Each structure stands twice: as structure tokens, then as C-alpha cells.
Amino acid sequence: MxxxxxxxxxxxxxxxxxxxxxxxxxxxxxxxxxxxxxxxxxxxxxxxxxxxxxxxxxxxxxxxxxxxxxxxxxxxxxxxxxxxxxxxxxxxxxxxxxxxxxxxxxxxxxxxxxxxxxxxxxxxxxxxxxxxxxxxxxxxxxxxxxxxxxxxxxxTGVSFAASTARALYAMESNQHIPSFIGKINHKYGIPRVALVVNALLSMLMVSIFRSWATLATVICTSTLIAYLTGPVTAISFRKMAPNFKRPIRLKHLNFMAPLSFVLASLAIYWAMWPTTVEVILVIAIGLPLYFYYEYRAGFVNTRKAFWSSLWLIVYLAFLSIASYGGSKEFNGMNWVHYPYDFIVIIVASLIFYTWGIRSHHVFADFYQAEKLNDSVTE
Incomplete structure (x- = not known):
């Protein structure tokens, strides 16, 4: 480091x-x-x-x-x-x-x-x-x-290589990718295989999206979709564990979380049709791998996970439809004219945000985190 x-x-x-x-x-x-x-x-x-x-x-x-x-x-x-x-x-x-x-x-x-x-x-x-x-x-x-x-x-690439390798390591810890990917190199204490996998995936993405502008748009939209989960997760954790020790405590989260969710939703819409649906379909490619490892685990938490994430699945479908039928300024069919399309997205995002924060479930990992939190010093 x-x-x-x-x-x-x-x-x-x-x-x-x-x-x-x-x-x-x-x-x-x-x-x-x-x-x-x-x-x-x-x-x-x-x-x-x-x-x-x-x-x-x-x-x-x-x-x-x-x-x-x-x-x-x-x-x-x-x-x-x-x-x-x-x-x-x-x-x-x-x-x-x-x-x-x-x-x-x-x-x-x-x-x-x-x-x-x-x-x-x-x-x-x-x-x-x-x-x-x-x-x-x-x-x-x-x-x-x-x-x-x-x-x-x-x-920037070197920094992201380190952080994305940790993301793959975390996915392996959750048993959603092959175990060898999360293998730690004992000499340097880094997930070396995860670094190699990330490098291969990066080369694959560059070969598929030959235009830098296209690749940047896809990465940006994918990141924004990930940003949708952040505000919902933060508020859900506050509700699930109000007494947890938090060395870093965000102020005004009850206001900032829905605002962030609305802005992320608008930014996804700004990516324009058909980029919105294309990125969502690319993300959906990972579902077979997810269900395969859920099958290996005996579908222990699949039902809870499905109902917890149903709001996001429906919301992504809604954003695709909204992008298709949106104003011509954003490559839509102009069923809803600009800027009234923004109002539709804002109202819908607040509805789905409310649905999302009410959909959290407590899994077994939460109780392990609760024990670990006891050792945290604020």
C-alpha cells in the first residue's frame, strides 16, 4: 500500500x-x-x-x-x-x-x-x-x-486496480465467484489472482468498446446504477443497526440519501436511450453466475434476497421504459416532453426509494457483523 x-x-x-x-x-x-x-x-x-x-x-x-x-x-x-x-x-x-x-x-x-x-x-x-x-x-x-x-x-488505473481487486475478493468471500479468485498472496497480502482477472476483463472491455467515448459512457452508467444502492443501503443499515458504533457518521443522511438517489436516477436517464437498456442488459449477464452459486449453496437466502432486491429489478425495468418513452432530447420517443420527463423520474425515484428502504432483511452475516462491531472504537 x-x-x-x-x-x-x-x-x-x-x-x-x-x-x-x-x-x-x-x-x-x-x-x-x-x-x-x-x-x-x-x-x-x-x-x-x-x-x-x-x-x-x-x-x-x-x-x-x-x-x-x-x-x-x-x-x-x-x-x-x-x-x-x-x-x-x-x-x-x-x-x-x-x-x-x-x-x-x-x-x-x-x-x-x-x-x-x-x-x-x-x-x-x-x-x-x-x-x-x-x-x-x-x-x-x-x-x-x-x-x-x-x-x-x-x-487512476493503478488505484482502481487495487480497489476492484478487493471487490472481487469480497465477492469470493460471499461465495458468488470461484474461490481461487479470492486467493491471497501471503508474501504481499494482496489478491493476486483477482488482479489478473481484472486485467483480463479490462482488456475484454476495451476490445468490445473500441471507442473511448462509448466505453466511458458505459462505465459511467454502470457506476450510476451501483450508486442507486448506496443511499438505500445506508438508510437500511441505520434502521437495522441504530446502535452500531460508527467511526464515520454522515450528517443529514435522511435528506442526503433520497437526494442522492434522485440525482443518480436522473443521471442514468441522461445517459440516453439505448445506452440505458444496454448497460442494464450487460449487468444482467452476471445473473446466471449468481444463480449458479446460489444453487450450489442450496438457495438458502435466495428467496429473501429476491424480495429484498425486487424494488431494484422493477426500477431498472422502469428506467429502461422511461428512457425509451422519454423526450426526444434524450433520444426517446417523446411520449413525455422535456422537462416534464424529469418530473416523472423524480417522482418515480422517490417512490422506489421508499420501497427500497422498506425492503431490507436481516441475514446471518448481520449477526457476525454485530459481534465484530463490538470491537470497534469510535
Whole structure:
């Protein structure tokens, strides 16, 4: 873990330094605030809907996913009671500030004459900032940006390789994948086989989704579906174990949980038809493996698990139908016009959220967790 921490710290120099250098150089090359337009129509010529669709399809939400690493590695963090929350907030604030300023600089550094001739819709860059640097004559910066395009994701990839390996290890502990995948290397204390399996799955995903934009959209939507379970699980745990010791206690959870669920639901809808149903079908591919291991276990908890998760199964089906029949701005059949489709999603999400938090069941693992919690110090 110390090696991983040192490596990611080194990569962070590129992840933060290069964007800041880009901001400075593009600002020096030219500053044209008139590119924002002189009216709301010029500022948003295609309306407000593209703003929402871009968050899911242009990799914006995907860009903020790295905060999960702080949570997944929480047991390795010193003074996790305070540093986990600090790490999440610092990561989100720094990322948000850099992305907002970068986008602003991209807009204001574009030559007004070039923009007037082609329009924003006519500008198609394979690598936006590198191509803009070439357009402005800053060739050395474009080379640096192409190098950073490899180095920066590599740092994130290393962090996610560690956290996803732990996810596979946890799945093996729950007896839902082959036992050899969770085998721990005693010398280094890591699930080495899980790392190899993740590498193979990554290569498979890259070969299937050859376009980075498509792959980013699929990953983002899949992550958002996983986010649906977080708020429901958190509130369910509060109801099941109100007296558990919690070193990290979230404030205002009764408000934040439903809000998070609504926002995740909207973001899934913003991914647009047919991406929504395609991602849901990809997730469903894992069901045969799940039922196979439930069969090997004698279907001991299958009935309870089914009724506990029925809300999510029905909700995913609803989101697919809503995406298909939604407004044309999100590739739907326009049965429900924009922005009234948002109202439908918000109301439905609150209904399914209420169903979800009332569907929890206590399994045998809960009593083991209860004993383990007795040894926790707050």
C-alpha cells in the first residue's frame, strides 16, 4: 500500500500540474470572453438539455469517480475517522475547480473568427486541448498533453486496480465467484489472482468498446446504477443497526440519501436511450453466475434476497421504459416532453426509494457483523 501511495502521489504531479500549466498557457495565448455570447440563447444555443446529457455521456461524472478509492482503501488510511471525509472533499473540490477553469479557458481562448466561421457545433477535435494548442501555435504544449493523456489515466488505473481487486475478493468471500479468485498472496497480502482477472476483463472491455467515448459512457452508467444502492443501503443499515458504533457518521443522511438517489436516477436517464437498456442488459449477464452459486449453496437466502432486491429489478425495468418513452432530447420517443420527463423520474425515484428502504432483511452475516462491531472504537 505504501508503494501504491507513493506512485499515485508522483502521478498526481502530472494530474494537477499539467492542467494548471494548460490553463496558464491558453489564457496567455488569448482571452476572448465574448465567446460566451451576449444573450442566454447565444450561451445555450441548443437549450439546457445538452448540459444534462453531457454529464453522463461526455465523461463528466466519470471524471469524478476516483473519490471512491478513498473509501475503498479506508481501512489502510491513518485516522480514517477524519481523513476519509477530508480526502473525499479535497478530491472533489480540487477536481471540480480544475475542470471548471479548464472548460472556461477552452471557451475563452478560442479565436472568435474561427468560432464565428464554424460555430461550436462545427468544431470537432479528436483531442480538444491538444488540438487547440496546435491551433494556437503552442506545439510543445500539445506534445505534453498527449503524454499526459497516457500518464494521468494510468495513475487512476493503478488505484482502481487495487480497489476492484478487493471487490472481487469480497465477492469470493460471499461465495458468488470461484474461490481461487479470492486467493491471497501471503508474501504481499494482496489478491493476486483477482488482479489478473481484472486485467483480463479490462482488456475484454476495451476490445468490445473500441471507442473511448462509448466505453466511458458505459462505465459511467454502470457506476450510476451501483450508486442507486448506496443511499438505500445506508438508510437500511441505520434502521437495522441504530446502535452500531460508527467511526464515520454522515450528517443529514435522511435528506442526503433520497437526494442522492434522485440525482443518480436522473443521471442514468441522461445517459440516453439505448445506452440505458444496454448497460442494464450487460449487468444482467452476471445473473446466471449468481444463480449458479446460489444453487450450489442450496438457495438458502435466495428467496429473501429476491424480495429484498425486487424494488431494484422493477426500477431498472422502469428506467429502461422511461428512457425509451422519454423526450426526444434524450433520444426517446417523446411520449413525455422535456422537462416534464424529469418530473416523472423524480417522482418515480422517490417512490422506489421508499420501497427500497422498506425492503431490507436481516441475514446471518448481520449477526457476525454485530459481534465484530463490538470491537470497534469510535
Amino acid at each position: 505504501s508503494l501504491l501511495a507513493r506512485f499515485t502521489s508522483f502521478i498526481s504531479i502530472f494530474k494537477i500540474g499539467i492542467p494548471i500549466l494548460t490553463i496558464i498557457m491558453l489564457t496567455v495565448s488569448g482571452f476572448h470572453p465574448e465567446n460566451y455570447g451576449h444573450s442566454l440563447h447565444e450561451f445555450m444555443p441548443y437549450g439546457s438539455a445538452p448540459i444534462f446529457s453531457a454529464t453522463a455521456t461526455a465523461g463528466i461524472i466519470f471524471s469524478f469517480n476516483a473519490f471512491q478509492t478513498v473509501i475503498n482503501m479506508g481501512s489502510e488510511i491513518k485516522d480514517s475517522k477524519h481523513n476519509v471525509m477530508r480526502g473525499i472533499m479535497i478530491a472533489l473540490l480540487i477536481s471540480g475547480a480544475i475542470y471548471i477553469v479548464l472548460q472556461s479557458v477552452f471557451i475563452t481562448s478560442m479565436e472568435p473568427g474561427f468560432l464565428h466561421h464554424y460555430g461550436w457545433n462545427g468544431i470537432s477535435f479528436n483531442s480538444p486541448f491538444a488540438d487547440l494548442a496546435i491551433l494556437l501555435g503552442i506545439h510543445w504544449l500539445s506534445v505534453l498533453l498527449y503524454m499526459d493523456a497516457f500518464v494521468s489515466p494510468f495513475g
